[in-house]
Amino acid sequence: MSIALYPGSFDPVTNGHVDIAARAASLFEQVVVAVYDIPPKHLLFTTEERVELMRKALAYLPNIRVESYSGLTVDFAKKMNAKALVRGLRVSSDFEREFEMALMNKKLAPDMELVCFMTNLEYQFVSSSLIKEACKLGGYIDDLVPEHVALAMREKFAVEPDAR
Numbered sequence: 235m236s237i238a239l240y241p242g243s244f245d246p247v248t249n250g251h252v253d254i255a256a257r258a259a260s261l262f263e264q265v266v267v268a269v270y271d272i273p274p275k276h277l278l279f280t281t282e283e284r285v286e287l288m289r290k291a292l293a294y295l296p297n298i299r300v301e302s303y304s305g306l307t308v309d310f311a312k313k314m315n316a317k318a319l320v321r322g323l324r325v326s327s328d329f330e331r332e333f334e335m336a337l338m339n340k341k342l343a344p345d346m347e348l349v350c351f352m353t354n355l356e357y358q359f360v361s362s363s364l365i366k367e368a369c370k371l372g373g374y375i376d377d378l379v380p381e382h383v384a385l386a387m388r389e390k391f392a393v394e395p396d397a398r
């Protein structure tokens with residue numbers, strides 16, 4: 235079976251992430267979305283919350299499972315029998331970071347391949363961090379994340395739902 239691992243912080247999952255996961259699921263027989271336990275950034279959601287939000291967002295795709303992991307991504311990918319890592323590329327800054335990471339991963343696990351999906355035009359500027367910032371200030375972000383994610387963010391920030 236062809237298995238791919240889509241790793242990330244997913245704090246929280248956005249429509250951009252869902253799009254990449256769904257496209258990967260049409261290419262591979264199984265996709266494991268891997269929620270990184272302790273990424274080097276400030277998190278809004280706990281690992282369990284990020285996993286739950288992602289599971290709900292991708293429940294409609296039967297060949298996707300969502301797991302959390304810690305340690306090296308390539309080690310977890312091997313554990314899941316994945317032969318490829320999936321990442322999404324937005325603007326050029328993504329490319330430089332992904333390229334560096336890919337080279338390091340290649341050194342750590344020479345047999346692991348990387349498959350990068352170009353972002354869908356409408357998600358080009360969709361990022362978890364910007365969405366969190368906008369939501370915190372009461373901005374309308376409902377068309378950029380799944381419905382339950384918008385709700386969960388508003389609960390965290392204790393902001394009222396946008397009337398639009």
Ligand code: ADP
Binds near residue numbers: 244273320352353
């Ligand atoms: P990480 O901290 O590992 O970068 P993220 O949750 O920010 O985790 O992103 C996970 C992956 O999804 C990365 O490859 C990132 O480039 C990609 N990604 C994030 N947002 C989008 C988007 N809007 N369109 C396409 N890919 C995206």
